[in-house]
Amino acid sequence: MSLNEEVELLRNIPLFSKLEGSKLKLLAFTSERLTYEAGQLLCKQGDMGDAAYIIVDGEAAVLIDSASGEIRVASLGRNDFVGEIAILCDVPRTATVKAESKVVALRISKDLFFRLVEEFPQMAVEIMRELAHRLEATTAQLREAKSA
Amino acid sequence: MSLNEEVELLRNIPLFSKLEGSKLKLLAFTSERLTYEAGQLLCKQGDMGDAAYIIVDGEAAVLIDSASGEIRVASLGRNDFVGEIAILCDVPRTATVKAESKVVALRISKDLFFRLVEEFPQMAVEIMRELAHRLEATTAQLREAKSA
Numbered sequence: 001m002s003l004n005e006e007v008e009l010l011r012n013i014p015l016f017s018k019l020e021g022s023k024l025k026l027l028a029f030t031s032e033r034l035t036y037e038a039g040q041l042l043c044k045q046g047d048m049g050d051a052a053y054i055i056v057d058g059e060a061a062v063l064i065d066s067a068s069g070e071i072r073v074a075s076l077g078r079n080d081f082v083g084e085i086a087i088l089c090d091v092p093r094t095a096t097v098k099a100e101s102k103v104v105a106l107r108i109s110k111d112l113f114f115r116l117v118e119e120f121p122q123m124a125v126e127i128m129r130e131l132a133h134r135l136e137a138t139t140a141q142l143r144e145a146k147s148a
Numbered sequence: 149m150s151l152n153e154e155v156e157l158l159r160n161i162p163l164f165s166k167l168e169g170s171k172l173k174l175l176a177f178t179s180e181r182l183t184y185e186a187g188q189l190l191c192k193q194g195d196m197g198d199a200a201y202i203i204v205d206g207e208a209a210v211l212i213d214s215a216s217g218e219i220r221v222a223s224l225g226r227n228d229f230v231g232e233i234a235i236l237c238d239v240p241r242t243a244t245v246k247a248e249s250k251v252v253a254l255r256i257s258k259d260l261f262f263r264l265v266e267e268f269p270q271m272a273v274e275i276m277r278e279l280a281h282r283l284e285a286t287t288a289q290l291r292e293a294k295s296a
Contacts, residue, residue, distance in 0.1 A: 064287065067295035073287070088273075088280040094287055117273055121265055124272030125236075128265075131279035132236040138286045139212065139221070139242055145293035147215035 003028055013054060013079050013106075015126050023119065032107040036060075036099040042083070045096045049086030051107045055079065058103035063096045073138070075100075081130055087113055151176055161202060161227050161254075163274050171267065180255040184208075184247040190231070193244045197234030199255045203227065206251035211244045221286070223248075229278055235261055 001009070006028040010016050016024060033056070036042060042053055045065055055076050062074040062082065073095065076082055086093050087110040108116070117124045149157075154176040158164050164172060181204070184190060190201055193213055203224050210222040210230065221243065224230055234241050235258040256264070265272045 064291055066291045071291070071294055073290070084276075085280045085284055088277045089284060091284060094284050114273065117276075118269050121267075121269045121272055124269055124276065125262065125265055128232075128272065128276055128279060129236045131276060131283060132233045135279060135283045135286060136233055136237060136239060136242050138283060138290055142221070142286055142290045142293060143212055143214045143219070145290060146219055 001033075006033075009056065010106075013056070015054065015079070015081060015123060018122055019120055023116075027112075027116070030109075030112050032109075034105050034107055036103040036105065038099050038101050040099050040103075042097040042099065042103070042105060043086075043093045045093050047093050049083060049093045050110050052081065052083040052087055052110075052113055053097070054081050054106040054108065056104040056106055059100045060103055061098050061100050063098060064094070065096075073141070074134070081127065084113070084127065084131075149181075154181075157204065158254075161204070163202065163227070163229060163271060166270055167268060171264075175260075175264070178257075178260050180257075182253050182255055184251040184253065186247050186249050188247050188251075190245040190247065190251070190253060191234075191241045193241050195241050197231060197241045198258050200229065200231040200235055200258075200261055201245070202229050202254040202256065204252040204254055207248045208251055209246050209248050211246060212242070213244070221289070222282075229275065232261070232275065232279075 003025065007021065007024045010024045010027055016027065042060060043049055055078055057078055060076040061072050062076060063070050063072055082097055085091065151173065155169065155172045158172045158175055164175065167175070190208060191197055203226055205226055208224040209220050210224060211218050211220055230245055233239065
């Protein structure tokens with residue numbers, strides 16, 4: 001894929017759609033594009049993590065281990081962002097992310113993540129929104145589980 | 149309280165500790181300091197919300213209503229930040245926050261919140277960290293509830 005095609009691909013990801021061309025080029029140079037087959041893991045609960053991922057194409061499941069087995073807590077698709085908890089909190093991965101089809105993902109290292117947020121606060125707002133939505137959804141699931 | 153005292157108070161809140169003096173003054177002018185007695189609500193689950201709060205002093209409980217009654221999901225103390233989900237996601241309050249002692253809180257309107265994040269990305273990183281920590285804690289509670 002040429003640099004221009006890579007930049008176009010990035011521009012179509014809502015999280016980056018407002019980044020200037022020069023920053024998109026930097027991102028294209030510094031992020032890594034990875035391909036997973038169905039069943040492969042993007043990250044594994046308990047492992048240390050030094051990167052977040054953006055799903056460029058395909059579907060993945062977010063799974064957590066519990067005493068009563070594996071629980072599916074979310075489904076991911078194109079443009080979804082995942083894996084940021086381990087890099088924000090310096091804790092091991094809190095969930096496993098498993099490809100459910102062929103998945104193309106952009107790997108954003110911890111360093112790059114903080115550089116992007118620093119230079120582009122709007123991206124921080126989008127990520128805060130996403131985290132807040134997930135917190136709301138998880139709180140709703142907890143409420144339900146406790147009511148059961 | 150004089151403006152200088154107010155600025156000192158703000159500077160001692162970790163979320164604002166790295167803000168420049170001029171921004172702290174702006175914050176002192178534009179935020180609102182409120183006092184609650186034990187038992188009073190800072191916000192109520194289900195209500196629309198247009199502000200977040202920073203606890204300056206005192207203790208508060210985060211409570212959610214469920215079919216089996218009220219569940220206490222978190223305790224808040226000095227410097228804790230709460231109420232940002234409703235302003236980030238434009239959803240009704242996802243929990244009730246109740247003062248458990250006399251509480252002094254700083255009310256940050258939605259507009260001010262987004263202006264601060266825009267001008268001071270480091271604050272966005274702190275808030276992302278806090279949201280990620282809470283998401284991790286809630287996910288752990290969910291895992292436990294599902295295992296029970």
